[in-house]
Amino acid sequence: MRPPAPWADLPFFDDPWPAIRDRLPDDFLPGPDRVFAALEGLPPQDVRVVILGQDPYPTPGHANGLAFSVTPETALPRSLANIYREMADDLGDRPHDGDLSHWAAQGVLLLNTSLSVLPGQAGVHAKWGWDGLARQAVALAQSHRPVAFILWGAHAQKALKGMPRDVDLLIETAHPSPLSARRGFFGSRPFSRVNDWLTARDEPAIDWIGTGGLFAPSQEG
Template identity: 75%
Template sequence: MPDPRIPDGWAGLPFFSEDWPAIAARLRGCDWLPGPGRVFAALELTPPQQVRAVILGQDPYPTPGHADGLAFSVTPETALPRSLRNIHAEMRDDIGAAPANGDLGHWARQGVLLLNSSLSVPPGQAGAHAKWGWDKLARQAVILAQAERPLAFILWGAQAQKAMAGLPRPQDLLIESAHPSPLSARRGFFGSRPFSRMNAWLTARGEPPIDWALSETTVAG
């Protein structure tokens, strides 16, 4: 299995010279998801100069064929996982629409950095690579993106809030709530309206809003 290509624009992060070689060596000896072609998908789709928002997940879905390398996102043909189903429900309540499937690639292409704290997972073993040192990448990536412009932080759950602690600045937007998982969504995620709040902030800054509900898999005709 070939090593993943480090995305242009992010290659200068200390992570890639200090931490990535050891992680890559460990990955060569095991079966893991989402695989080398998608492990850096979030960085590929959202270069540092295009980042406008950060949504941080935990680790890729451990079911083969589900993870696509973006936090909370799944391949278009995959049924919505429970947390993503709740994200769609909140989106419909907030802005009146939701995507046709669970592929969130169109968010990433509009400047939403959909990073996980850990970018690899063995099949069926959620969290097994969480202590491999991946977490340094997320913080370094966000700091690099902050050098370009103010960012919106949408942090769902204590894990994401702890991982990004100290990074949001006064000029950034910080939206924190409970995680959208079924165990916690009713403790503050539902009703938090993150999608309209971020778009209002972007509009006030003179930037185009995010088209959250766009479906790239349904084409008329």
């Protein structure tokens, strides 16, 4: 469970990460190979969009280390099904499964505020100190370029409060959960809004659906 090299200098990895690491039980999810999946393969200079979740799915075999994402063979969780419904309304199509790794490959940071959970116990590690990592990682990404923020729900909005700058894009809506999606999430069209902002900056749009044309990471660092 080594910190990904491009992010290893974040203060989080000096404290409190060692204490968190030593407390993690053998059966934590998504497991040691996927705990930092959101940061691995996506150096801070390549982050273009930030989507912040809460914690990994607590069902074994579902979480793959990326916020809102599940393993390809997993049925869509209700929030992700609503995200795809909004995407279909916004863009006319949606991915064929719930694995969002093709978003990460294009510079979308899919980070949770807590990176570990126990089977069947959602939120159980929420107060372990994980939350500092999200703010530090986002701040490092912002030091390289303007960033688009998609913040769904009060939890994400509170966690990154004050971080979006005038040069960034901020999209704040209700959470896609079935309990709140009709309070402003549906109809918000975040995917086309992000792409309009990126293309206005002469950057490639995100291929949200996964039909090809993946973003080529920079060679910096």
